[in-house]
Amino acid sequence: MTLANQTVIVVGGGSGIGLGIARAAWKDGAKVVIVGRSQEKLDQAAVAIGDRERIQTSVADATDESQVKTLLESVGSFDHLLCTAVSAAYQPVREFEIDDARRTLDSKLIGPLLLVKHGVDRIRPGGSFTFTGGIAADRPGPRGSIVAAANAGLVGFVRALALEIAPIRVNLISPGWVDTPVWDTISGGNKAALFEQMAGRLPVGRIGAPEDIAQAALYLMGNTFTTGETLHVDGGQRLI
Numbered sequence: 469m470t471l472a473n474q475t476v477i478v479v480g481g482g483s484g485i486g487l488g489i490a491r492a493a494w495k496d497g498a499k500v501v502i503v504g505r506s507q508e509k510l511d512q513a514a515v516a517i518g519d520r521e522r523i524q525t526s527v528a529d530a531t532d533e534s535q536v537k538t539l540l541e542s543v544g545s546f547d548h549l550l551c552t553a554v555s556a557a558y559q560p561v562r563e564f565e566i567d568d569a570r571r572t573l574d575s576k577l578i579g580p581l582l583l584v585k586h587g588v589d590r591i592r593p594g595g596s597f598t599f600t601g602g603i604a605a606d607r608p609g610p611r612g613s614i615v616a617a618a619n620a621g622l623v624g625f626v627r628a629l630a631l632e633i634a635p636i637r638v639n640l641i642s643p644g645w646v647d648t649p650v651w652d653t654i655s656g657g658n659k660a661a662l663f664e665q666m667a668g669r670l671p672v673g674r675i676g677a678p679e680d681i682a683q684a685a686l687y688l689m690g691n692t693f694t695t696g697e698t699l700h701v702d703g704g705q706r707l708i
């Protein structure tokens with residue numbers, strides 16, 4: 469087990485891709501700390517991962533600096549931190565509610581900044597940060613200007629930090645469409661039809677699962693020669 473005796477923090481680990489990553493890290497022997505804003509959701513996720521041994525839950529809002537500071541003080545030293553937190557607003561630009569746009573940028577960009585700011589001096593040698601961008605950076609969807617901007621911004625963010633905080637490694641995963649709870653809200657009740665249509669267009673012929681992204685996360689944690697990278701795990705969506 470490559471992650472045995474290592475501590476892996478997954479901010480956003482209460483559902484979707486984050487839960488998939490936490491489960492994979494736990495199966496690989498890590499102690500996992502899953503973080504989100506709802507204790508109830510985290511408790512359910514902990515049960516879904518496995519027995520409670522090596523699983524810790526922590527309620528914190530990644531966009532709130534004092535909560536991030538308290539979280540990381542309470543965890544202490546750790547090996548890897550991954551963040552999948554998102555609060556995404558899709559709106560036409562002429563009507564964009566600026567508070568919603570700020571919420572999107574806070575969740576995708578400011579959260580990671582705070583996590584590095586307060587986590588960088590607690591990370592053990594060989595450790596890494598992994599953040600989550602997305603296909604919208606390369607294939608923006610309707611009403612998706614701010615999500616596209618956040619995802620594209622993260623590409624530069626990890627490249628800059630990979631230099632600034634070296635030798636700690638900093639990487640980005642850019643998922644394509646993955647079947648997670650986020651689609652219950654953004655699909656407008658049309659998830660099955662949208663997925664069928666996209667699966668038919670993708671070279672791989674299917675929508676992604678959290679496990680597909682979790683495999684990429686394990687690679688980025690384990691490969692000590694990879695930093696500043698954006699790893700696309702999108703079923704070939706950038707080719708269509």
Ligand SMILES: NC(=O)c1ccc[n+]([C@@H]2O[C@H](COP(=O)([O-])OP(=O)(O)OC[C@H]3O[C@@H](n4cnc5c(N)ncnc54)[C@H](OP(=O)(O)O)[C@@H]3O)[C@@H](O)[C@H]2O)c1
Nearest residue numbers: 480483484485504505506529530553554602645646648650
């Ligand atoms: N699913 C896809 O098709 C897809 C495609 C491209 C990119 N992505 C990206 O992949 C990442 C994960 O998405 P997902 O589909 O797994 O979404 P998800 O199922 O909604 O998971 C996001 C998790 O983050 C937590 N969270 C949200 N805001 C937070 C905050 N401020 N502080 C702490 N935790 C917070 C949520 O829990 P609480 O609300 O309880 O805090 C939730 O458990 C996101 O960056 C998303 O943009 C996803």
